[in-house]
Amino acid sequence: MNQYIQAATRDNTRRSYQSAIEHYEVTWGGFLPATANNIAEYLADHAETLAFTTLKQRAAALARWHIDQGFPDPTKSSLVKKVLKGIRELHPVNPKQAKPLQLEPLSQIVDYLEQEIADNPLSLVSYRDKALVLLGFWRGFRSDELCRLNTEFINVAPNNGLELYLPRSKGDKQSVGRAYYAPALKHLCPVKAYQDWIGLAKIEAGPVFRAINRWGQVSDKALNPNSIVPLLRSLFKKASISMPEQYSSHSLRRGFASWASENGWSLKALMEYVGWQDPKSALRYIDNSIQKSQFIELM
Template sequence: MAGTNNINKYISAATRENTRRSYQSAIEHFEVTWGGLLPTTANGLADYLAHYAESLSYNTLKQRTVAIGQWHQDQGLPDPSKTPLVKKVLKGIRELHPTQSKQARPLHLEALEQVIAHLESHISADPKDLLRAYRDRALLLIGFWRGFRSDELCRLHFENIETANHGMKLFLPRSKGDRHTLGRYYFTPALQKLCPVNAFEDWRQVSGLSKGPIFVGVTRWGSLKQDALHPNSVIPIIRKAFKDAQLLEPESYSSHSLRRGFASWAASNDWNTKELMEYVGWKDLKSAMRYIESNASSNLFLSAS
């Protein structure tokens, strides 16, 4: 029994939390919302896909097909997602219902300055919002200048950060591109304006935290929670800060806006392709170009030539 528990522990560790949640959501949608039965057949899965072809995106249906297929594999059952019928149905959905990928609006430097100025006004004016303002300022500045994803920001720990006058070194035990979970060090320089190092040190001092997750929740009464922020909570935090700072269309921003904003800023400031990809951690050019605005991407190619 102990051996089985250990096996399950390591199997669970091999699957990322976000992946587990998306798989569970897919199974619940198939069984509860659709009323399907598992295990299912190729025809059953094809019927499900055809029913939601017009209301759900191709990418969503593809993800749910993978999840349902994985469920069958985990049970040692034939995988209907691998059958020619299901593959043809998915191909037909993609042809008849093409969707344009939605990208988060990039956060430009001027907008970042506006948000940070608003947060700093709360630091000096509203004691109840003091901790939240310090936390959000550090989250935004580290997220922007490092181009971190929301899950990477939530995995940052005090024990894995070193600061000095010239900047800060951050260690992430794992990230999306780290397939072998080797971990990676990231460096962020200290800046005269919008400095992520100063924002981090201010947050550490005012929060009194010295170990565990850097970015934790703050209650409505202004006290700290113990657990790290959940990656899904980063977008609401960002949008609230942008709305309060009176940025236009705050709902058009997401956590990817920080990454896109930095990439576009770097491209516009003559970073070449290799420099940008190494700094952010992109493995291929296609990944990088999805985050860069068209006018900035032309500068990127020019600077690389």
């Protein structure tokens, strides 16, 4: 039974909640179970040092701990709600967004990787990174989705595309899974990049994107989602992309959303392709320099 209870909470959420509880107990010195006043003081003490979204996540973790242990949830009190509202009013923050990866720098990155491959035809890292960037861009995948891709759930139709299936993802609240499709293209093709990578790495089962050590040995385990941002920034720097520190794994998703909007995709089509349920989520990923009026009219 315990294995099913554990499976009901996603690994990332479980780690995040555990970290939040440790911060409350060890770093701040709080006691559990807590009172509403304890939680309010904890939030107020970190109002100037932690982002509001982080504070809400910490409160959610504390709420989950109390519920799981059979105690009343102190975060539901009017005091805690007022403190959170006050923090949001007094410490407004303009949310930072990753710079979208546009088609021109995407081509520049792929050109760099192809030159690396030409100089070293057995460069596993270059093949992997090329497949990761192209598949991440054209599918609008997040880092966790890229790391969850398994070859068992991918079918290749040469000259047509890739049929992909993810048993679960962040947006899939019911964990029913979702099918995706990646197109075969004449240029910057994610299908060929994927085939080249798994062929050279001899991956027949298991995770698609894996760590590679200094001796060129490919791990059996998937890349950690937290490793994607430094991987991309390092790659972008090597490819001479301006200000690589402004990019993150969300740059692939934002880049595709911006490309789709520039090419006349409707908001509905973009949402269905990427898997967004909320129109506001889609609009957050579209580059601010692009007119959004055509989408807003459809909301």
